[in-house]
């Protein structure tokens with residue numbers, strides 16, 4: 001599902017509420033028929049959230065960030081870390097601090113998580129920001145794989161998605177005066 005709306009309409013706020021990072025003034029968020037506040041850990045295990053702030057440690061290298069995520073997800077740190085960086089076009093840049101990379105390269109480091117996570121629900125706030133055309137295409141291909149495997153994606157984007165996603169639902173937020 002794509003959430004659309006002008007700047008300030010409340011897209012990020014909605015995603016943060018659905019993810020359980022902010023509380024709604026009214027109502028409850030349910031996942032698989034259960035209120036997320038009743039069993040947040042179970043919900044969190046199914047959730048992958050990538051927001052405006054990418055969650056990448058800028059002091060560490062791309063390689064160190066990927067190794068950290070592999071460990072967090074209970075995976076062995078092996079050749080896979082380099083394979084993922086190579087997939088995302090970061091070969092040759094794996095050993096410099098992420099803060100020295102370009103905005104698009106930093107976003108690519110953050111998006112590596114989409115290749116190593118088994119979470120069912122992806123909540124992504126402006127995932128295409130700063131990516132070049134090839135990066136956008138690669139990400140959309142990854143989205144299609146996730147959906148084909150029964151996953152769900154809730155995202156905001158000001159960009160038009162490709163025809164792959166014409167069946168996606170769109171929720172349009174508008175200002176209320």
Ligand SMILES: Nc1ncnc2c1ncn2[C@@H]1O[C@H](COP(=O)(O)OP(=O)(O)OP(=O)(O)O)[C@@H](O)[C@H]1O
Nearest residue numbers: 005006007008009010011012013014015126156173
């Ligand atoms: N922590 C906060 N405390 C108070 N107001 C906030 C907070 N976060 C966001 N807002 C306000 O809520 C409104 C919606 O912000 P939000 O970031 O959800 O918009 P958005 O639709 O994601 O915008 P954009 O397209 O610019 O990213 C804005 O007016 C913003 O100032």
